[in-house]
Amino acid sequence: MRRLALAVAAAVAVVSGAVVISPAQAAPLTRVLVFSKTAGFRHSSIPHGIAAIQQLGAANGFSVTATEDAAQFTTASLAQYQAVVWLSTTGDVLNASQQTAFQSYIAGGGGYAGVHAAADTEYDWAWYGDLVGAYFASHPANQTATIRVEDRGNASTAHLPPTWSRLDEWYNYRTNPRSTAKVLASLDESTYSGGSMGGDHPITWCKSVGSGRSWYTGLGHTDESYSDPNFTRMLLGGIQIAAGNRPADCRPETGYTPLFDGTQASLNQWRQAGPGGFTLANGTLTSFGGMGLLWYPVRTFSNYSLKLDWMMPGDDNGGVFIGFPDPQGDPWRPVDTGHEIQIDATDADPTRTTGSVYSFKGPDAAVRDAALNPPGSWNAYEIRVTGQRVEIWLNGVKINDYTSGRAIANGHIGVQNDGDGLDINYRNIRIKADGGPPPATDLARGRPVTASSVESGSPHAAANAVDGNTATRWGSAYTDPQWISVDLGATYALTRVRLSWEAAYARAYQIQTSPDGSAWTTVHSTTTGDGGVDDVAVTGSGRYLRVLGTQRALTSYGYSLWELDIYGT
Known part of the structure; x- marks a missing residue:
């Protein structure tokens, strides 16, 4: 058995304390409105939050207007901004006409980013409750808790480790947003006192509301949050997602079974066919050598939705294989009998680029390009197999739909290490299969x-x-x-x-x-x-x-x- 234990690290550039990210091909982000009006408790961290967002804007090419004047909520005024950050607002902060203007802004494709007490706001406005995802219920005293990062492909959480320990004020919510939002991070209630959500405690999530986008985090109570690079990087990603500047899969996700959850125990269930392999560190698989294939031998799958995150450092190559029989040690057998969902930054053949069913059908290139994060950033695939039909989503956007002539039912799945210098990383491989989760391990x-x-x-x-x-x-x-x-x-x-x-x-x-x-x-x-x-x-x-x-x-x-x-x- 190979032991995979080499270290892998991901770097994020920090300039003058602010994170700098190269945007993907997406909507431009030029102006952001920060709204921090309070009609209830007022957080001392609000000025720190405004300063941090202004610093993020200066480092990443967007201007920031900070206001507590609800009169800014008119159709004409809101049209200037790609996203509005509700920064620890409390109580009833908008009148009826202002609410109508904001609803129209979101319906027209605007973005909302809610921070901490944004969930303690506008309890009598049902539309806002749906937008934020869940209302505040209570909180214990400030204390250190462990956050479980559930989506490590999202632009706001991809930089975080699988678990993140920090001090904050931890909100309990009146409802669980998991059925309507994509949960990006949740609290481990066993690591602190006062959690009351029965062990499933989302703390950061995103969702779509009409044509608009919503991102929310319960973090951000303390002044110190806004000088924490992990938190400000998360906040930047949330603003970019809300603005449509970074793609994100914000569809609710339930019923998936992890096949690789970032632990050595789950990796031990997989097998390498062919040369090379993968190292494991920080919950991430990193390729070396090849051409080989890491495949899941525990069972075959017929109809399913397979999700995973992937990242290429540069002009690299990899792929996800589906629908193949036991390779019996030969990585070419899956090539000949299954399908590869390609990951390749620059191949000129449209049937051999990212999002293609390799050599059979290329993706919609314009849609793929708009949804794709660039090399060095994480991306998320969903591969849905129904009979002979293969559908592919990239960062929540459908980019390919292909009906195969091959017998892909009752096949295995795997991830490729293509060769020396063609580096690729994979995380968080999970599946939702007909007939329930995989049986015996x-x-x-x-x-x-x-x-x-x-x-x-x-x-x-x-x-x-x-x-x-x-x-x-x-x-x-x-x-x-x-x-x-x-x-x-x-x-x-x-x-x-x-x-x-x-x-x-x-x-x-x-x-x-x-x-x-x-x-x-x-x-x-x-x-x-x-x-x-x-x-x-x-x-x-x-x-x-x-x-x-x-x-x-x-x-x-x-x-x-x-x-x-x-x-x-």
């Missing part, structure tokens, strides 16, 4: 393995028993019995065992389970096998499982076990 990945073999009188090293290395594989052409045993770390109900052999020779072996590693029960036995890969349904339970090799069958050759996967719950 591969319990063998990363578990301690012991082997008994008398080849040349010496046992193989445990780690070499199932890694596919032809020089050190577990051979069974010698004195019997021989076995490989896996300690699963706990007792599981076992459902399936998958064995990959060196060659398609018939063989004799037994699969046995044990509660303690001493008394064994046979759950499968064969004298023939069925080729290079045996995929065996088993019924049994135990903490230990072993494959007991008996004398070779139907051939004078020996046989060698390359990979062993054990599935259960």
Whole structure:
């Protein structure tokens, strides 16, 4: 098993304390209105927030007008601005005609960015409640809590680590916005006192309202927030999203199951086919070498929505593969039998650029270009497969729709490392599949393995028993019995065992389970096998499982076990 542990770091430029981001091809951002009128509690952080937004504007090419004059909310005045920031407003701050003007502004494609107490505003204006996403309910005393970053492809949160610990005033909300908004970050209620949202506690989100855009964060109570580069970078991304200057997928997301969640444990479920591979750091996969493919062997998928985030540092190359059978170690097999959803900054062939179904159909180039974040920025794919139909969304915008002539149902998924110097990063791979979440996981990945073999009188090293290395594989052409045993770390109900052999020779072996590693029960036995890969349904339970090799069958050759996967719950 390869151990992926090299460090990866992402850098963000900071000029005079303000973050500078190169915008993608999108709506221009030239003017922003900051509105901070209060009719209730007034936050001491408001002047700090205004100063921070002005500094962001100076560094990123947009002017900032700060006001507490609600008379600015007219159709003509609002038309000057691409976004309006409601900075810790409280109470009823607009009259009826001003409300109507703001509603028309959003309906016409304007942007709203709400900060902290913007959720403690206009309780009797139902339209505003829908715009902000959720109203304030209560808060405990200021304290440090852990934020879980749920969307690391969004322009406002892509720079953050998977978890972020900070001091703030943590709002509880009257309703949960998850069903109507894309939650970008949430609070871990176990890390502080006073959370009252039952463990699902969104704190930053975005959504679409008519033709307009809304972004909100509950952070920003403290004065110190506005000198925190992580927070001001998040605030900049929120303003850019609200203004339509940066693309963002703000559709609600529920029912997805993580396949790679940024942890080594989830990566252990995947397998590399071909040369090169990926390092893992900060929840991010970074490619090296190739051409190879990291693929998910636990199960195949038919109808599904697959989502993931990707980033190319420069003029690089990668891709997402769908609908292919077990590669059996050959990365070209998915190329020949499945489809690649391409990621490539500059290929001149329209069927081989970002958003294409490689060599079959290119994306709508104008729509793709408007939705695409540039190299060095994160992008988000959704790949939806329905029968033979493949639909592709980039940052929430549909860019391709293709009906395949290939049999892509009941296929695997994978992500490509294209080659040296063609660097690509992936994060947050998740799926929503018909029939519910993936069943039993591969319990063998990363578990301690012991082997008994008398080849040349010496046992193989445990780690070499199932890694596919032809020089050190577990051979069974010698004195019997021989076995490989896996300690699963706990007792599981076992459902399936998958064995990959060196060659398609018939063989004799037994699969046995044990509660303690001493008394064994046979759950499968064969004298023939069925080729290079045996995929065996088993019924049994135990903490230990072993494959007991008996004398070779139907051939004078020996046989060698390359990979062993054990599935259960």
